[in-house]
Amino acid sequence: MLQGSLVAIVTPMKDDGELDFDALTSLIDWHIDAGTAGIVIVGTTGESPTVSVAEHKALIDITVKHVAGRVAVIAGTGANSTQEAIELTRFAQQVGADYSLSVVPYYNKPTQQGMYEHFKAIAEAVTIPIILYNVPGRTVADLANDTVVRLSAIKNIVGLKDATADxxxxxDLFDRLPADFACYTGDDGSAAAFMLMGGHGVISVTANVAPQLMADLCRHALAGDVAATRRINNKLLGLHRDLFVEANPIPVKWALAEMGRMGQYIRLPLTPLSEAHHHLIRAALQRAEAI
Known part of the structure; x- marks a missing residue:
């Protein structure tokens, strides 16, 4: 089972808004060297709502090729159209991604049965292992625990990213799901507690700027070392909080630019981080010794 710190990696862009693949591959190498267990490409933090289908596929393809088996690649392939989600998931399988990450259909507000049928249709169209992604703060629709348990019976639905922070x-999920079904949190602030309670890792925004600390946090939490987990988490608290002072990925892209890792271009309708928040992010980076 894939465990540990899985970075929800940003999508670097040049000043003209084009994708910056050189910066992306540099970030990937940095993460692998720092102990990140997996690269989650074209998730929410990767600005999946604003990239074209062609760009989406290119990001997956280049990531798989550059990682070259060094760590797991989890391809964001979700959509509110079942057919588009199937197309993207088939592509991820074709180019060799290790997993797909499939978000609850957004905007169209399906029922629990609709969500079950959506994910079942995707799973039946591919053989790649699928990780479900529940983030009701963005999708409005909320994948209920009962539905997750139903979906866990489908052979290639192997995990869940839960971003509710509940x-x-x-x-309740840890108690009811099969032992080989992976549970990841999508909330950095509660990740330490989530893993100490039985979760398997975090799909992390914070890891974008503090990959080694997040990898260490996961290692200690998964080993049940409460004291070490608390010590590391305390260094990261500012990042867990302030990287969400505006909509993700606005703050984290600014932070990476401040660190000299990439440019800070972000596509509309998102806008660059307000100057009033610069000092908050800078202070959080300093507390985590990221700058």
């Missing part, structure tokens, strides 16, 4: 809900 630890009671997580503990």
């Amino acid at each position: 630890l009671y809900r997580a503990s």
Whole structure:
């Protein structure tokens, strides 16, 4: 089972808005060297809503080729159209991604049965392992625990990214899901507790700027070392909080530019980080010794 710190990696862009593949591959190498266990490409943090289908596929393809088996590649392939999600998931399988990450259909507000049928149709169209992604703060629709348990019976649905930050809900899932079904949190602030309670890792925004600390946090939490987990988490608290002072990935792209890792271009309708927040992110980076 894939465990640990899985970075929800940003999509670097040049000053003219074109994708910056050189910066992306540089970030990937940095993450692998720092102990990141997997690269999640074209998720929410990767600006999946604003890239074209062709760009989406290119990002997956280049990431798989550059990683070259060194760590796992989890390709974001979700969509609110079942057919588009199938197309993207088939492509990820074709180019050799290790997993796909499939978000709850957004905007069209399906029922629980609709979500079950959506994910079932994707799973039946491919053989690649699928990780479900529940983020009701963005999708409005909320994948209920009962539906996750139903979906876990489908052979190639192998995990869940839960971004609700609801630890009671997580503990219910840990109790009811098969032992080989992976549970990842999508909330950095509760990741330490999530793993100490039985979760398997985090799909992380914070890891974008503090990959080694997040990898260490996961390693200690998964080993049950509460003292070490608390010590590292305390260094990261500012990042967990302030990287969401505006909509993700606005703050994290600014932070990476501040660190000299890439440019800070972000596509509309998102806009660059407000100057009033610069000091917050800079202070959080300093506390985590990222700058």
